Structure formats: C-alpha cells, structure tokens
Amino acid sequence: MPGLIFDPGSEGTDQRFGYVVPKFSGRCVCCSADAGGHVEHYDITAPSGAGHIRGAPVPMPVCQACIPHALDRTSAGYLAGSVLALGVLGIAVGFFMGESEAQGPVMAGGALLAAGGAGWALLQSAREKREKQPGHHPRLYFAVLPGMTSLISDNAALIDELLALNPNARRPGPPASG
Ligand SMILES: [Zn+2]
Ligand SMILES: [Zn+2]
Numbered sequence: 001m002p003g004l005i006f007d008p009g010s011e012g013t014d015q016r017f018g019y020v021v022p023k024f025s026g027r028c029v030c031c032s033a034d035a036g037g038h039v040e041h042y043d044i045t046a047p048s049g050a051g052h053i054r055g056a057p058v059p060m061p062v063c064q065a066c067i068p069h070a071l072d073r074t075s076a077g078y079l080a081g082s083v084l085a086l087g088v089l090g091i092a093v094g095f096f097m098g099e100s101e102a103q104g105p106v107m108a109g110g111a112l113l114a115a116g117g118a119g120w121a122l123l124q125s126a127r128e129k130r131e132k133q134p135g136h137h138p139r140l141y142f143a144v145l146p147g148m149t150s151l152i153s154d155n156a157a158l159i160d161e162l163l164a165l166n167p168n169a170r171r172p173g174p175p176a177s178g
Pocket of ligand 2 (some may be wrong): 030031065066069070136137138
C-alpha cells in the first residue's frame with residue numbers, strides 16, 4: 001500500500017501545530033530530483049475533509065517542474081487520506097482494547113475503512129495516470145485527523161526516505177501480532 005502513517009508523540013516529530021509535520025530530505029516528492037531548496041506548502045486547512053484541524057501549511061520539497069502537479073489539493077484527496085487514517089486508527093484502538101466483545105467489530109470496521117480509503121486514493125491516482133509522466137509521482141495526498149497524520153504517494157523512493165527520516169512513520173496496516 002503506497003502510504004505512510006505518522007504516529008504522534010514520538011521523537012523526531014515537530015508537533016507545534018498539534019499534528020505531525022513529517023521531515024523531508026529535500027528531494028522532490030514527485031520525481032525525487034533535487035528540489036533545489038524549493039518547497040510547496042500543503043495547506044491542510046483548505047478543504048473540510050481534514051477534520052477541522054487548523055494549522056500552518058506543511059512545507060514539502062517540490063522541484064520547479066513539478067509545482068503544478070506534485071501535491072493533491074482536492075477535497076477528495078483529503079477525504080481519501082482521512083478515511084484511510086481513520087481506519088488505521090480504528091485498527092489501533094481495537095488492538096489496544098485487548099480481549100473484549102467490541103474488539104473484533106472495531107478492528108474489522110477499521111480494516112474496512114483503511115482498505116476503502118486506500119482504494120479510493122488509488123482510484124483517484126489511476127484517474128490521473130494519463131497525465132502522468134515517467135519518473136513522476138504526482139498528487140501526493142496528506143491528511144490529518146486528531147492524533148493521526150497520513151501521507152499517500154506511489155513514490156516508493158519517497159516512502160523509503162520518509163521511513164528513514166521519521167522514526168514515527170510506519171506503513172499502514174494492522175499492528176504486527178505474534
Ligand atoms: Zn520534481
Ligand atoms: Zn513531477
């Protein structure tokens with residue numbers, strides 16, 4: 001699944017705004033070229049899909065060529081990311097509930113939401129495929145919910161980079177169970 005969840009409350013996280021601001025390497029989030037220090041700001045306050053969290057825009061490195069297409073700014077993109085984040089949150093909540101009657105339904109509901117959100121995001125990115133150029137991964141989605149920050153991109157190099165730079169980043173999915 002091409003995306004990341006950022007858990008709050010971990011080291012290496014800027015939480016000034018009440019949500020996780022991921023650290024980026026300085027390479028373009030779309031084509032992984034050197035962005036030359038240029039950043040585009042992802043405004044999480046714009047559409048209402050972000051759960052009414054207000055805060056400063058999140059700076060992300062974007063090279064000059066990718067400015068028009070690197071970041072998704074549609075409300076549908078926010079909603080897809082939010083649904084995914086909510087689903088993962090449900091799985092996590094269910095996991096920490098321990099053995100109880102509600103655990104199964106909560107985790108199942110969470111898994112359903114996470115799958116739906118990811119599928120929705122993929123559907124949208126598929127819709128954009130015709131304008132996609134080789135080596136580019138346009139329309140990064142970034143979504144914020146209380147206590148949950150998620151980023152969706154099909155740029156595998158970016159995902160790996162963010163995993164390395166952000167100790168609190170992880171791939172979405174149920175917690176590993178033994
Ligand atoms: Zn670029
Ligand atoms: Zn690009």
